[in-house]
Amino acid sequence: MRRTRILVADSLQIFRSGVRNLLARESDFEIVEAESFDDVLHAIEQDCPDIALIDLELPPYGGVSAVQRLRKRCSTYTIVWSFEPSRETVLAAVRAGAHGFLHKEISPEGLVRALRGVVQGEAPLSRDLASLMIDALHGIDERTRARDRAGVLSSREREVLDLVAQGARNKQIAAALTISEFTVKRHVQNILQKLELPSRKAAATFYRTAFGPEEASVAATQIA
């Protein structure tokens, strides 16, 4: 019987030992260990593993980067695991090509089940992580829809909305964009009309949904 070759990539030896001891009791697994991505490269020189269990903080670039790099060389099933997965890290790992994400607090039986499941096409993802994933995907959908709606705005209206989202008053916006306050008012009215929004506050919320706080920072520096 061909055994499933599992690469455990984790900088903490105690986790590698734990998985090794656990899987030593199972006749269908074979273990290879790596404590960094350099070790991973060394391990795959011989043969690609069937499954790679990769720590989110694997040195030197982290587990998400390791998944991306590993997938360029091997058609290995990759699972990332960590102590406290966040919505962003789970999504980043899946986007990078990971087939699953597990808590390090997983039970030994749960880990064996997840490893056997992944070769049968299952995506190992605990219930709470699946919820995080769905939340993250909803957030992306909402953002995409909002960005599509914002497509009706002119570039000047977009600049004005950016500043509105920062809480700037018409006078400040006029100064930042070197236009009159009257023109700012007209832009704001047009924005509300085009986006079918009732107020400046609603427009600011819409902008944050569409573009996030990071894109509003440029305008903030202009106001300051």
Add this chain to the structure above:
Amino acid sequence: MKVTQLRPAQTTRPLVAVVCAVPLLGEAVGSALEFAEVHTFSDRGGDVAGLLRWLQPDAVIVDSERVASEAAAYASERDLPVIHLGLRDHELRLFRAGRWEVVGNADGPTPEAIRNVVAGALFARGGPLR
């Protein structure tokens, strides 16, 4: 907290309780402490002092601050070593004589370091055999 095995009535080996939130640690520690009787319990927010009072181990290994604190409170009156595996900060701490100290080498909580610290603590307590 789940009791996975009952305390043996007669054993010549030291009894080590592993109370951990990360169950895989039990797998790693169990094989590192081949000289001891290792009993692993999942940390599910239960009564740690009650568990230790019942089990009467010779050493305790934990992986969370909460359990470390509760185990230390119990251990301080009984000269019982408590080993805390700091998985996030990669440190190994030992509670003895009423205080915590960082022990082991720079590699952190490796199975070998844990074995050495547990063996040393048991020996200091009066020999590894019960």
